[in-house]
Amino acid sequence: MAQDQFSLRMRAYDAWKADVLQTLEDFQQWLDARELNESENDLRIYETLEALRKDRLTLAFVAEFSRGKTELINAIFFANYGRRLLPSEAGRTTMCPSELFYDRESKQAYLRLLPIETRREERSIGDYKTDPLQWVSMPLDTDSPEQMAEALREVVKTKLVPLKIARALGLYDESQDAQFKKTGELPEQVEIPMWRHALISFPHPLLQQGLVILDTPGLNALGNEPELTVNMLPAAQAVLFVLAADTGVTRSDLDMWEHHVHRKNTSQHTKHLAVALNKIDTLWDDLKDNNAINASIESQRRKVAELLGIDGKQVFPVSAQKGLVGKVRNDEALLERSRLQSLEDFLSDEVLPNKLEVLRDHILREVGGLLEETYTLLDGRLQQTSKELENLRALRGKNADVIQHLMKKSREEQATYLRNVEGFQSSRRVLQSQAKTMQEALSLDAFDTIINKTRNDMTGAWTTHGLKKAMQSFFDGARETMDQVAMHAEQTRTLIRATYRKFHEEHGLPAVTPKVFSVDQYNMELHRLLEEADAFRNSPVTAMIEQSLLIKKFFVSLVSQARSVFFRANQEADAWLKEVMNPLVQQIKDHKRVMEKRLDTLRRISESRDTLEGKINELEGSRGELRRELETLSRLRDTLQRPLPDMVDETAAPLAVAG
Ligand SMILES: Nc1nc2c(ncn2[C@@H]2O[C@H](COP(=O)(O)OP(=O)(O)OP(=O)(O)O)[C@@H](O)[C@H]2O)c(=O)[nH]1
Ligand SMILES: [Mg+2]
Known part of the structure; x- marks a missing residue:
């Protein structure tokens, strides 16, 4: 029957969500087990899981x-x-x-x-x-x-209330009352909704x-x-x-x-x-x-x-x-x-799959990058290990001088590296002050300042013109803030990019493109609200006489919506600032450890040649382990990117998408 079609697809959609939910939980545990989980990442995964659980159509x-x-x-x-x-x-x-x-x-x-x-x-x-x-x-x-x-x-349900009350609730207006227009008499009682x-x-x-x-x-x-x-x-x-x-x-x-x-x-x-x-x-x-x-x-x-x-x-x-x-x-x-079926088909063939895509985009945006970063990190470790292994194998049968020479070279490399890390620490401080400016611009305090100004402009200005001016100035203020934030974000990113490149070029750390923070989406939402405000101003309802209550209501919902845009932008900027350096910090730590380990290995080999074979075995072991981890990670990645469940074939078992 017709209804089954929509139900069937809704079920497939639900199964897909369950599958993705499981994958994310696995990923979270996987990170925990390897101590790769930074607290910001943890939060991000947690929030994505929450968004999935709360997802609604x-x-x-x-x-x-x-x-x-x-x-x-x-x-x-x-x-x-x-x-x-x-x-x-x-x-x-x-x-x-x-x-x-x-x-x-x-x-x-x-x-x-x-x-x-x-x-x-x-x-x-x-x-x-x-x-x-x-x-x-x-x-x-x-x-x-x-x-x-x-x-x-x-x-x-409705109820009858005295005229005064109906007016106070913004539910009576004589210009809309046909009876009043005919007789010129105001009603004593007005029928209003109960709820x-x-x-x-x-x-x-x-x-x-x-x-x-x-x-x-x-x-x-x-x-x-x-x-x-x-x-x-x-x-x-x-x-x-x-x-x-x-x-x-x-x-x-x-x-x-x-x-x-x-x-x-x-x-x-x-x-x-x-x-x-x-x-x-x-x-x-x-x-x-x-x-x-x-x-x-x-x-x-x-x-x-x-x-x-x-x-x-x-x-x-x-x-x-x-x-x-x-x-x-x-x-x-x-x-x-x-012909109900055609409308139901529209819901199940267009609305539902599109919703799924939107949700998947969101998930990939939130945690896709994290997966990639983790993959890059492990892949970097694998490369390092292979190189190290090659170096050690080359030492078989070499004399003490060669080893001494290698030690000296390694020490020099390490010193250069540590100097660069110090430079990195100071650019981190620049970054922090940039971040602060960005956060201040996006703070709710800043938002409330814009709002209060508008509120003052609006007091007493309940005319359509006054309303237009106040709203325009509010949106101008909001847009200006967003533009400033965008500028700061770009400067910050340039700085980070340069840092990444330096470490990539000078020390062979894997190349990473830092995450982007964009205010486009928020600007778009603000723009939509502005259009909403315009439409409201021009709507026949606003032309009514008793409108101050309505305008107040409108303002309350508009402001709460704009405030939430700011709040989300603020949160995203915050998360971005915390995370954007993580892959590099992680790599720097990794690289430092690798260098220390190499020196240590060389020292031991110079003391006793027997250690060499033991070290080679050890490295072979960890290389195998890394390869297995990368495979697991690929599998997780595939699940997230798996094509949308096939919703065209009605006969396909809807739950098969999970397998
Ligand atoms: N002939 C016919 N009447 C319909 C159809 N759909 C609804 N009606 C009738 O139209 C009237 C209004 O239907 P509702 O579903 O209450 O309409 P509504 O859009 O929810 O109306 P409000 O709740 O007042 O905004 C009822 O008397 C229904 O029986 C239809 O497809 N054909
Ligand atoms: Mg109805």
Whole structure:
């Protein structure tokens, strides 16, 4: 059945992750056992392992109200419950954003609800997530779809509150109230959502494998809760925008698409955007033949693509409702007619493999270099050992003079080397002061200074123009900092490069290209936030009169996002500075030891010629050992770089990727 395809691939993806996880753990142990593990490396591997464990695939459903988001989610993912799991019958409007996922930390499946009143606080939803006590929690009984469906009805609940309260929460605005426009009378009571956000955790296999589904409410929620557009949607791997065939593309659909969903010029390399043209069953007509019906569906698809300015391939005509019924009743013909499969194929053929690639790139970026460095180091040791062995073999049958001469030469080499190491120590000090400048520029203190300045600019300047100026100056400040950091990083790298080259050329240490630290990614993220800010300024919601609360909210989520960009840049710079010299330091230590050992060997041979054969045997032994270690390391490297599991062949056992 159609759903199995996505599940199957999700399982293959999960198996791949488990395999990589195991490999990394092996690598970590391997390093530990050989005392090759610097604490920074340890941390890096640990963080990569954590990132793998926490990896999630988020799909967000966005649309105007009543287009069928919730029904689509029910049909694609939860048809196996044999009923509508999430409330999506007529008149059941989703009132708060709902995240469906699996919380490994909790033994009990749950529904957690954040009271709407928290909108008054200056805390982000992300922040509330770390504080379960602020949520109203209800257990979900996974053995009873009825109990679950019943509990999940909470997300459609509303309540009546006095006008003043609705205003204070930023949930009433007369310019949006049709009733007020008609009668000129303000309501006494206003209907508002009961909850601000819902977290739904239960052990569904897909969710257990890391799928997260974000269902959003259609009614103005994107404008009301800036955190959704600033943080949550950009973090999703795929956003599914839903339209309905019976309403076509309305003005408000277009507004939402332009202001919140479709961003031109934004880097969307990790993100997919697809449009579901839902409710095609309303075009089914018993009096028309199939060809005519298909032609009208095709023509709608083309029109939608044109209006939204996207490729027709990104538009998927479907019927969520018939798809759900088809699956529940095992009615293959109906399911096929619903065309749900093509949308599911898109998720499993495009979104999922792309996610895997992104994750693999991340892993290789984090620990791939470490593996290479370790390999280079051991390979360097192997070369040294072979050379040493050759030298010793050449000593067979040589007289005492030759050995004396060799000792003298070795001592001289050692002295030059030690002088260079001293030079190295002083360039290390230069490096440290460079590093300090870099870290200061990226510190959160520096960030807060930029923010405070902007905050002052913004106080009282709640006009669109004032807002534009303040935001522009904030982003200019942030960009300037990043540029400075980039400059320092490049200077630092040049210095390190020169040092590496010196040791390579003068002492034959293996050539290493030092790691690069780039701020490009962070600049890109800041740029995206700036675009987000522009879109927000230009959106119809911002034109509302009562906007200061909203702007404050927007600012809070924008700042928290930018702050996290700075924080990550800071952490990466920090880790980079700690690590970038490690391979060289390690090699210098290694080389020093090799030289000492050589002198020692020569001394012993000069005292007793019997030692020579013993030493040769010893070196042969360690050469064999090194070769074996390099093989192990290659195997680990191969696992990390192994081609993506073949997801095309449906008949292949999905778990075979581990072998
Ligand atoms: N005919 C038809 N009706 C559908 C289809 N999908 C959903 N509906 C109906 O459309 C209405 C809205 O569906 P929902 O899934 O609640 O829509 P939503 O986009 O989640 O709406 P909000 O939660 O209000 O934002 C319900 O009455 C559904 O039964 C479909 O494929 N065909
Ligand atoms: Mg809904």
